Amino acid sequence: VSATQGPRLLVDPVACDGVGMCAHLAENLVRLDTWGYPIVPLRDLDPAEVRSAGRAITGCPRRALRLSR
Amino acid sequence: VSGVPHGPVLALALPDRQPGQSTEPLRLLDQAVVFPDVGHGDPAWDPRSGLAGHLATYGQRPSSVPLGPEDLVEAVAGIGLTGRGGGHFPAATKWQAVREATRRTGVRPIVVANAAEGEPASAKDAALLCRRPHLVLDGLALAAEAVGATEGILWLHGEAHEAHRVLVRALQERRAHGLLEPTVRLATGPSHYLTGESSALVRALSGGPALPESHRVPTAVEGVDGRPTLVHNVETLARIGLLARTGVDEHRSTVLVTVLTGGRRTVVELDRGTSVSAALLLGGWPAGEEPLAVLLGGYGGSWLSWDRVRSLPLDETSMRAAGTSIGAGVLAPLPHGTCGVAEVARVAAYLANSSARQCGPCLFGLSAISAALTALRRGTGRRSDVRRLQLWAEEVDGRGACHHPDGAVRMALTGLVAFADDVEAHRRHRPCAGADGPGLLPVPGEGS
Helix, strand or coil: CCCCCCCCEEECCCCCCCCCHHHHHCCCCCEECCCCCEECCCCCCCHHHHHHHHHHHHHCCCCCEEECC | CCCCCCCCCCCCCCCCCCCCCCCCCCCCCCCCEEECCCCCCCCCCCHHHCHHHHHHHHCCCCCCCCCCCHHHHHHHHHCCCECCCCCCCEHHHHHHHHHHHHHHHCCCCEEEEEECCCCCCCCHHHHHHHHCHHHHHHHHHHHHHHHCCCEEEEEECCCCHHHHHHHHHHHHHHHHCCCCCCEEEEEECCCCCCCCCHHHHHHHHCCCCCCCCCCCCCCCCCCHHHCCEEEEEHHHHHHHHHHHHHCCCCCCCEEEEEEEECCEEEEEEEECCCEHHHHHHHCCCCCCCCCCEEEEECCCCEEEEHHHHCCCECCHHHHHHCCCCCCCCEEEEECCCCCHHHHHHHHHHHHHHCCCCCCHHHHHHHHHHHHHHHHHHHCCCCHHHHHHHHHHHHHHCCCCCCCHHHHHHHHHHHHHHHCHHHHHHHHCCCCCHHHHCCCCCCCCCCCC
């Protein structure tokens, strides 16, 4: 990822238990699928989205989210 | 491939074939291998499964060492060799990555022959292991030397009893013959569809469970026990064993496919570009008959209607241009009188059961897809089921730690397209006559 691009929000699908906290903490980024597991955007995030993603990452009780670098 | 110095490919000298011996180009297999009558890899059945017969046919393994491993790397890049486990990733790129990681970290690399053929419809790896074990082991030794590894592991599926027996004998023969080569040990995994998934085998060989893992660092950089690890399918290795003898110029591009017909799996070696219809005939499909559709690649592959698939050439580049893939080389034609919806539902149930149950979208999504397809199969499906199948498939695709859910979804969605008329009839509560039959495709553990 070059300096001009933002990072991406990534889910570790093995660690994720579908608690769904991320969808509350980052409503603009995360939606839940039929079974309650997060679907995240497959693109680079802008600075405002990075802040929102940070809240979801910190709030995830399974430590299943991270930013790509 | 960058970083490879240009130089002569002399190390890949022609084999020392005896005068008077056939000048036919060297191939992996010279005739079809039919399962379950594979013949136990017994030298009496096929002399080339023993070391003496192997050496008589293929000659000594040319070492890639004298001019440096660069030559073999260059040859592997030169023929555009790609992984034959289904992913078709360029082999030379993997080699470069392992060598680069080894240089950078100073950690000793290791090579793994992925012989765990979990695909129920495939037998090409079993054919090579039972009939050409020494060609596979030559390839393993050559690949190890090329990346500077002194150790290799051959990873087998839990059900591969015959291949295991043949390989134990082959390794004994090589030791008795005093071949100078990296140490190879056999390791047997569980009997599971995902045993051969590359992150699962790396985890298992590092002392963990044989389950897929979310990749962060590539296997080439940190694989078995954190070491740079080269993983190749056995067909890829056998091709390397052949290439080292022929060199680039005499190399003959072929494809190994398994044709599933008449309740048997027939493995045939075909020239690249052979059409699917010609391949089926060579694999035992009756002449003059046309199947309804063909499952191409494997259980995680694509169903294609006969009109779409019949003249497709067996060549990965052409297949990709046509929006599909040779995958693991399975060709499973569905004859008239069988029910496509039932086959799709049976395979979907098997794949749902084969989930490692680690990732929610795979665990719950594949179960939901399987249940909806089973309802359609029985004629109890609702109008909304087909629409929901599409939605679920989109939700599941690409959301596992491994590609298992992606393949399952591809099989299900292409099945709905290839058998669209049958799906419609089933949805109107008119299942085909064959819908409750025992089915055609082999599904391990079905009904238990």
